[in-house]
Amino acid sequence: MELIPPAPTAKAPKERFTGDVYLTPLHAGEAPSRLIAALVRFTPGARTNWHSHPLGQTLHCTDGTGLVATRDGNVIRMRAGDTVHTPPGEEHWHGATPDTMMGHLALAEHDDGSGATWAEPVTEQDYETATKQASR
Template sequence: MKLNNPAPTTKAPAERFTGDVYLQPLHAGEAPSKLMAAMVHFTPGARTNWHSHPLGQTLLCTEGAGLVGTRDGTVILMRAGDTVHTPPGEEHWHGATPEGLMSHLAMVEHENGQSATWLEPVSDADYAAAHTQTAR
């Protein structure tokens, strides 16, 4: 057993995110483990690009409320304590609502060194539609 000090929080790359997003890597799997985990902090309205994961992804919302959307138009509103799983290969995005901050623990497994396939940004229109769909 060993205590791992978390890596410093850094600003997420603009080519994969819209808005201000901050990443704190927590664990990078060492063989035979394939697990990668990070805390991700989204400012209001910030979101990922469309992307998929070869072995799926699990998100545990730890603070605030966020949206998770898929290509078929399904949108889930997740709140602190909720867990959302996207299956292998499903194109999706996730981020904060326009009203507040959201943080989640992101857990993925890498396959042959790859944990995600990054695609185009989520348009403002698609983001607004997702928010409208889940507004309560």
């Protein structure tokens, strides 16, 4: 057993996120483990770029309200206590709703050192469409 001291929180890179997002790394597994875990906090309207994970991703909302959307238009509104899983290779994005902050635990496994494949930013139109769809 090992107590791991908290890692410093850092602002997420602008190349992969829109708005103010803060990452606190929790765990980066060493072989044979492949687990990558982080606490991610999004300010209102902040979100990831489109991306996918070679072995899928699990998001557990710790506070606030967020959105998770896929390329095919599926949108889930997640609230504190909700867990959303994206399967391997599914392109998606996630972030806070326009009027609330949102925090989640992000859990994924890396595949030979790669935990995610990043794509372009989510457009304002796509974000607004997802927000409207999730409010139904």
